[in-house]
Amino acid sequence: MKTQTKVPSLIQAILPLIVLIALLSFNVSYFDDPLGGSNQIALIIAASICSILALFNHVSWHEIQRKILQTINSAMTAILILLLIGSLSGSWMLSGVIPAMIYYGVDIMHPSYFLVASVVLCAIVSLATGSSWSTIATVGVAIVGVGNAFGLHQGLVAGAVISGAYFGDKMSPLSDTTNLAPTIAGTDLFTHIRYMVYHFPNFNSPVDHIRNHRPISIKYRYCHRYRLYKKGPGK
16 A cells, blocks of 8 residues: 655755755854865755655655656756866866967957956857856956956956856856756746846846936836836847
């Protein structure tokens, strides 16, 4: 006779999350480097607690394995992209690509348009590679070096690099998070990108601000974006 599966209580549902937060907080506070602790062990312990609670609520081990494989399969694209980031940045550094960018960047770029060009360049590279981290670790390092040669403030150069890299990362079909978000939400990739493209360049609020010379409240900005969302792209 098959045992009916029980619905977990609220305490059972939040217990793995509490254990995970506690173990990660211990790693951050105990080790000098937040990434130097045993974060993987903390994740395994939390996952083990989830499995024990599932067995306690009469979920079969076969069903637990099926859900584990289903979750890993949905995130496999993001996992593979993250694994390639380290090899890409390391190969660029060892092959001399980044030093060459610094050398030629000083000759080609001019300080008057350097920050704007940095945003555009990082956005293009991140859009092509699908990774903001690898863009920052490769092209971003070269741009910061060129900015130092021009005598620009490192905070401004870093802001330009990060802005362009994350913009391209969000809009790239190769990005791990861009693939992961619609998979979890239950939609397709290009619908997710289309809505981000539609909502990201919200020029109406800045144009109204320049035209009327009045500050834009947070309530106005988000109500305006909600109206755009209800209309949908192309409407």
